[in-house]
Amino acid sequence: MSNSDSRQAGLFAATKALAAGELVGMPTETVYGLAGDAANGQAIARIFAAKGRPRFNPLIVHLGSIEEAQKIVVFSASARRLAEAFWPGPLSLVLPKRRLARIAELVTAGLETVAVRVPAHPVALDLIGAFGGPVAAPSANRSGHVSPTTATHVAAEFGDAVACILDAGQCRVGLESTIVGFAGDEAVLLRSGGITRQAVEEVLGRRLASSDEPLKVTAPGMLASHYAPKSSVRLRATQVRPGEALISFGAVLPDNAGAAVATINLSPSGDLAEAAANLFSALRAVDEKAPTIAVMPIPDEGLGEAINDRLKRAAAPR
Ligand code: TXA
Ligand code: MG
Numbered sequence: 001m002s003n004s005d006s007r008q009a010g011l012f013a014a015t016k017a018l019a020a021g022e023l024v025g026m027p028t029e030t031v032y033g034l035a036g037d038a039a040n041g042q043a044i045a046r047i048f049a050a051k052g053r054p055r056f057n058p059l060i061v062h063l064g065s066i067e068e069a070q071k072i073v074v075f076s077a078s079a080r081r082l083a084e085a086f087w088p089g090p091l092s093l094v095l096p097k098r099r100l101a102r103i104a105e106l107v108t109a110g111l112e113t114v115a116v117r118v119p120a121h122p123v124a125l126d127l128i129g130a131f132g133g134p135v136a137a138p139s140a141n142r143s144g145h146v147s148p149t150t151a152t153h154v155a156a157e158f159g160d161a162v163a164c165i166l167d168a169g170q171c172r173v174g175l176e177s178t179i180v181g182f183a184g185d186e187a188v189l190l191r192s193g194g195i196t197r198q199a200v201e202e203v204l205g206r207r208l209a210s211s212d213e214p215l216k217v218t219a220p221g222m223l224a225s226h227y228a229p230k231s232s233v234r235l236r237a238t239q240v241r242p243g244e245a246l247i248s249f250g251a252v253l254p255d256n257a258g259a260a261v262a263t264i265n266l267s268p269s270g271d272l273a274e275a276a277a278n279l280f281s282a283l284r285a286v287d288e289k290a291p292t293i294a295v296m297p298i299p300d301e302g303l304g305e306a307i308n309d310r311l312k313r314a315a316a317p318r
Pocket of ligand 2: 138139
């Protein structure tokens with residue numbers, strides 16, 4: 001079979017699996033998703049069971065276009081501006097659900113809002129198009145674990161729980177989507193991610209409220225301990241302590257970096273986009289090589305805000 005024939009065969013199998021209420025490992029530009037038919041309550045229940053996810057955690061619904069999203073949710077003027085600026089791309093919008101939207105109750109965990117996004121990945125868009133309906137997909141990791149940025153990660157997390165995994169190599173962004181919700185007229189950053197706060201604020205022409213300010217909506221991906229490797233994580237490390245693994249950043253390493261039992265550099269040139277893309281696979285690569293992973297300081301600007309958010313949760317007491 002040619003490459004394109006085997007891609008077609010994979011897509012066909014995945015589409016059939018979704019229609020049968022089974023789960024598919026779906027590549028996106030952010031991380032791999034564990035995808036199921038958003039209209040099929042049983043498929044969604046399988047996602048929750050496979051992830052071991054607390055039931056109250058709602059899922060993101062993936063669509064092919066703004067027009068398809070409009071059939072499910074109601075856009076305010078600001079929401080529409082953000083969608084036009086960033087879709088397809090790593091931005092999820094939490095918007096009021098239409099009364100007649102064919103979305104299983106479990107997807108929203110009973111909320112009256114739905115998180116929607118159009119992913120910027122040809123394979124995801126092909127799958128959504130071939131399936132012909134909204135696809136719900138959380139990140140394809142067990143609840144609380146590190147998110148998957150390769151098909152191998154998905155297989156390691158789920159093995160038999162998925163009907164198939166569409167392998168499209170490594171995810172370009174490597175961090176989940178930025179989630180923006182709305183409290184009345186005010187836009188609120190619910191989760192930092194692949195689109196920077198500054199980029200969103202520029203399109204809105206005003207500041208985003210942050211999720212640690214009082215909120216009507218909260219994103220459970222904001223649980224204190226999340227994205228956690230099995231080893232413990234020590235942040236802002238400028239020295240390696242005996243027995244530690246090291247995740248470094250930039251060209252200037254701790255002077256005792258050689259003492260680390262395992263080491264990986266997120267971006268030797270100090271590029272935050274490259275570091276974001278490598279973050280989750282780096283955590284997996286050094287996980288369980290040492291009781292503790294020391295992580296060098298990462299600048300808190302641009303994509304650094306989302307990287308530091310994930311690292312803080314990975315390091316949180318469990
Ligand atoms: O990049 C991404 O967003 C990836 C890829 C697969 O698209 N998906 C992802 O999904 O990260 P997940 O389930 O791991 O995270 C979804 C987050 C959760 O924190 C959830 O609580 C929040 O979205 N969320 C979903 N629906 C919501 C709603 N109606 N209101 C508030 N938060 C919501
Ligand atoms: Mg997740």
